[in-house]
Amino acid sequence: MATAAQWIQGARLRTLPAAIAPVLIGTAAAYELQSFRLLNAILAALVALLLQIGVNYANDYSDGIRAPTRTAWVRSGWSVPALHDRTTSSGLRSARSAWP
Known part of the structure; x- marks a missing residue:
């Protein structure tokens, strides 16, 4: 179960x-x-x-399902410094807990 702090972090x-x-x-x-x-x-x-906030959660969920990695983003030429802040793609919580 995600904590309140993780929900707040996911709201970006x-x-x-x-x-x-x-x-x-x-x-x-x-x-x-x-x-x-x-x-x-x-x-x-x-x-x-x-x-x-809803779009941020949906994006976080999508990232969790597709499981992008920071390395893949950097290798593709995209600079995404905030990728580690996303709760599902960083592994802080499961995609299932991010979206009911």
């Missing part, structure tokens, strides 16, 4: 600013056009964050 929190940036830009545009609604901004931010 450092990717969340990429999800929230478009929401902030849209919120700023709505404010400028005088059609800003706080509830809409909060819901859009929540959906964007949850979608990003």
Whole structure:
């Protein structure tokens, strides 16, 4: 069973600013056009964050199923310094525990 720390690591929190940036830009545009609604901004931010976390888990699961190795990525010419942070492909937890 995966620990809470492994779930948090699998969510890859450092990717969340990429999800929230478009929401902030849209919120700023709505404010400028005088059609800003706080509830809409909060819901859009929540959906964007949850979608990003879901995609991160799905990607982690996929990596765990295919079992890419750091060596294979480097050999192919791709530089993936964060590959070891992924919980299933690094062996911290099984793919089965990553996706119900």
